[in-house]
Amino acid sequence: xxxxxxxxxxxxxxxxxxxxxVITLLFLAPIYWITSTAFKPRNLxxxxxxxxxxxxxxxxxxxxxxxxxxxxxxxxxEDYAAAPWWERLVFDGGEKVVRSGRGEVQLSGYPNRFxxxxxxxxxxxxxxxxxxxxxxxxxxxxxxxxxxxLLFFILSTRMLPPVVVAIPMFLMYRAVGLNDTHWGLIILYxxxxxxxxxxxxxxxxxxxxxxxxxxALVDGYTRLEAFFKIVLPEAATGIAxxxxxxxxTAWNEYAFALIMTNRRAQTAPPFxxxxxxxxxxxxxxxxxxxxxFLLPVAIFTFLLRNHLLxxxxxGAIRK
Amino acid sequence: xxxxxxxxxxxxxxxxxxxxxxxxxxxxxxxxxxxxLIVFNxxxxxxxxxxxxxxxxxxxxxxxxxxxxxxxRELLNDPFIWANFAITAKYVIVSVTGQVVVGxxxxxxxxxxxxxxxxxxxxxxxxxxxxMAVVGLFWKLLYDPSFGIINYALGxxxxxxxxxxDMALYAVAITDIWMWSPFVMLLSLAxxxxxxxxxxxxxxxxxxxxxxxxxxxxLPLVAPILMIAIIxxxxxxxxTFDLAYILTSQPTTEVISIxxxxxxxxxxxxxxxxxxxxxVLIMVLAITNIYVKYLNRVKER
Numbered sequence: 089x090x091x092x093x094x095x096x097x098x099x100x101x102x103x104x105x106x107x108x109x110v111i112t113l114l115f116l117a118p119i120y121w122i123t124s125t126a127f128k129p130r131n132l133x134x135x136x137x138x139x140x141x142x143x144x145x146x147x148x149x150x151x152x153x154x155x156x157x158x159x160x161x162x163x164x165x166e167d168y169a170a171a172p173w174w175e176r177l178v179f180d181g182g183e184k185v186v187r188s189g190r191g192e193v194q195l196s197g198y199p200n201r202f203x204x205x206x207x208x209x210x211x212x213x214x215x216x217x218x219x220x221x222x223x224x225x226x227x228x229x230x231x232x233x234x235x236x237x238l239l240f241f242i243l244s245t246r247m248l249p250p251v252v253v254a255i256p257m258f259l260m261y262r263a264v265g266l267n268d269t270h271w272g273l274i275i276l277y278x279x280x281x282x283x284x285x286x287x288x289x290x291x292x293x294x295x296x297x298x299x300x301x302x303x304a305l306v307d308g309y310t311r312l313e314a315f316f317k318i319v320l321p322e323a324a325t326g327i328a329x330x331x332x333x334x335x336x337t338a339w340n341e342y343a344f345a346l347i348m349t350n351r352r353a354q355t356a357p358p359f360x361x362x363x364x365x366x367x368x369x370x371x372x373x374x375x376x377x378x379x380x381f382l383l384p385v386a387i388f389t390f391l392l393r394n395h396l397l398x399x400x401x402x403g404a405i406r407k
Numbered sequence: 408x409x410x411x412x413x414x415x416x417x418x419x420x421x422x423x424x425x426x427x428x429x430x431x432x433x434x435x436x437x438x439x440x441x442x443x444l445i446v447f448n449x450x451x452x453x454x455x456x457x458x459x460x461x462x463x464x465x466x467x468x469x470x471x472x473x474x475x476x477x478x479x480r481e482l483l484n485d486p487f488i489w490a491n492f493a494i495t496a497k498y499v500i501v502s503v504t505g506q507v508v509v510g511x512x513x514x515x516x517x518x519x520x521x522x523x524x525x526x527x528x529x530x531x532x533x534x535x536x537x538x539m540a541v542v543g544l545f546w547k548l549l550y551d552p553s554f555g556i557i558n559y560a561l562g563x564x565x566x567x568x569x570x571x572x573d574m575a576l577y578a579v580a581i582t583d584i585w586m587w588s589p590f591v592m593l594l595s596l597a598x599x600x601x602x603x604x605x606x607x608x609x610x611x612x613x614x615x616x617x618x619x620x621x622x623x624x625x626l627p628l629v630a631p632i633l634m635i636a637i638i639x640x641x642x643x644x645x646x647t648f649d650l651a652y653i654l655t656s657q658p659t660t661e662v663i664s665i666x667x668x669x670x671x672x673x674x675x676x677x678x679x680x681x682x683x684x685x686x687v688l689i690m691v692l693a694i695t696n697i698y699v700k701y702l703n704r705v706k707e708r
Contacts, residue, residue, distance in 0.1 A: 104516045111513055112527050115534060115585065121556055122545040134554040219440050226436030230429060238441065240699060245448040247695045249646040251664045252684040255671045256451035256458070259465060279447035282440060311432050340538035342649040343664075347672060357540040361653050364544065371548055378541050389536045393529040396536075396593075 119382075125375035133371045148376035155186040155194040198377055201359040205381075207270055208355055209338040212277035217331045219278075220285025221293075221323065225315060227286070228293040229301075239287070246283040250343040258347055268349045276344050281334040288333065292326025293319065329395035332388045339385065356381050452688070459681035466675035478682035488683070491666040498576055498651070498662055499644040505584035506640055510591025511633065517592070518599040528596070531589040539586070543653030546582045550654075575657040579650055586650075587643075591636045598632035599625070631704065638698045645694065663687055 125133050127144035171179065186194045223242075227235060257276065258267070266272035296319060304314040320327075346358040360377045363369070389396065427435070459478055463471035482488050513531075517524060534542070549557050550568040558566050568578040602625060610620045648664035661669075667687065671680035 101519055104519050105521055108513070108516050108521055108527060111516070112530055115531055115589070117556075118545065118549055118585065119533060119537075121549065125548070134551075136554050136559060138554075138556050138559055219443065222436040223440040226433045230433040232433065238437075242440070242444060243699070244692075244695060245444050247642065247691055247698075248448065248452075249648075249664055249667075249687060249691060251646075251648055251667045251671070252688050252691075253448065253451055255667075255677065255680055255684055256455035257447075258672075259458075259677070260451060260454065262465075275447060279444060282444060286440065310427070311429060312427065315432075336536055340536075340541075342538065342540035342653075343668075347668075357538050357649075361540055361544045364547070374544065375548070378545055381541060382537055385536050385538075386533060389532055390529065393525075393532065396532055 122375050122382075123379050125371055126379040128372050128375075130370055130372050133375070148370075148372035149380075151183070151370065151373045152198050152376045152380075153196055155196050156183040157186050158183055197359060198356075201354055201356045202380065204270065204349075204353055205339060205355040205357075208273045208277060208353070209335050211270070212274045212281060212338045213331050213334040215274070215278040216281035216285045216334045217289075217327060220282055220330065221289050221320075221327060223282075223286045224289035224293050225319060228290050229298070239290075242283045242286050244283075246280065250280075250341075251347075254344055254347045257344075261348060268352050268354075270353045272348055273345060273353060273355070276348065277334075277338040277341060280341075280344075281337055284337070285330050285334055288330045289323070289326060292323050292330075296322045325395075329392055332392050332395075336385055336388060455681040455684060458678050459685050461678040463678040463681075464675050465677040471678065474678070478679045479686070482679065482683055482686060488663075488666065491661055491663045494576065494659065495645060495647075495662040495664075498580060498647065498660075499641055501577065502580040502583040502587075502644050503637060503640050505580060506588045506591045507633070507637060509584060509588040510636070511595045511629075513588065514592045514595035514599055517596060528593070531592065534586045535590050537586070539649040540653050542582065542586060543650045546578075546585075547654060550578055569655040569657070572657050572659040575655045575660045579647075579654050579660055582654065583644065583647070583650060587640055591633075591640065594632050594636040595629060598629035601632075602628045631701070634701050635698075638694070638701055642691065642694050642698060645691065 124140075126148055127146070128139065128142055129145050129147065132139040132142050188194055227239065232238075261267045261272050266275070300318050300322065301311075301314040304318050305311070309317065340357065341355075342357040345355045349355065349358070356377070360374065360381065363374060363377070458471065460473055460475055461471035462474050462478075517527070521527065547569065549555050552558060552565045552567050552570070555568075557568070558564065567574065569575050606624050606628075607620065610624060615623070646664060647662050648668065651660045651662050652665050652668070654660070663683075664687075667680060667683055670676050670683060
């Protein structure tokens, strides 16, 4: 009886393992597909049956970063194949890079949007985590009246649909000239991430024993010294985890960026989709832009895997 | 013991006399954040409350005239707005149900001795860390009727996913399910691993069948955490904008956020859109309240 049970148990386990593998592969397939498309020559991006084996190219990335114009006469396929690789990059499938008067290759809009994303995401992360850490310490260590209400108020600011807040913010920004500026987005993303940063950091600081600071106070430190020299170093991993979370949120944000920016301060999320247009889009270039944009998030996800669950659930689950 | 407490109290007051007092530090640490959030979250809402009673259009220089409750009255009597809410509700139900089924199912499978469980869980985190707008964009490529890999893999020929008004909302929901099932899975997995082993052993001794064990032991104990996942995802799905907006422009996928965006920034009916924003806001606050109630209940456990 027992042996039969274990045998069926084992068979069941094998089915479960197979099912998990299939599910994982299905979930990763879209990401694999966009990544592989980013390295394909243009003519292989939209073939049926889909091309799985191909020689990877970097030309989609070169096209992504440079301005190109269509040539009136496309080069003959033989000439094209015989050309050295650097000429193929400049002169690809009937397209040619645009050069300025001094012969410099002109950059496309992408590098600029990518930089905007970096500037906005990094600055707002520093601000949100900085303010969040101080506030979390205040809530964690000192009692006050209405603490739960204040914490709920802080959390509630994140529950608002972005479009709802965006309408009055747009009007206010227009009145003070913050539309289409880096600071405009930075302030919005800081406000958006601050609530999250306070809640997450409070969880981390709550776990640092109060006795550490009390010992420091006995040794003659002031409260502020104890905070900077004892609590902050102890909270370092929590700060790093919170920072990556805030960065990813700001990095991925779309609605505010779409509404509040149009050229100067536009970030990548509204820019990449706007390049699809209505004609026949070059999917390899769009995939290249997408791939580069996803890369930091993928790296952070891997580095931060152990903190992610807690962050996603606002500390609702205590392991 | 008592002396330790005494010294610590004593030193605290001495430290306080040297540096800033604790109350001053607390205020210094908390007040700027509260002020910042009020200025950038509450003040805009009050500002737009004012506009919601006017016929203001941000695209013209005409001054706002007060129209009282007219915007609200018109919106609440507008069948098209209710259609947008109905689409939103349908979208929420389809996508959250899908996420719970796929996510909880995967968690049940993973809650065994699976090799490389940690690696698999990490890999499954990736979709939900990505930008919804960019995800929408690359699913557009996957859904393409003539060269999309989905039609090829399923042998559907040139089936229209996004151009077909009946299918488009489901296509958006499928993408959302792909993105967020891992979230439900992670929370379920945490819940499942917290179920005490001895309950299953006791059930095995009583020769309880798998159905009995699932419905009487597993489900009731995982339910609170599953509930958090459901409420969280419901709120997020209710706010959906980017995914639906990027993937398709069908009238059948015009969820309330898209309607609001168009009203405010394409038709420039600023006053009216502020009123609609308030109606949406009240609904979100209602859902939020349920969420926080459950969050507290589970935390108290």
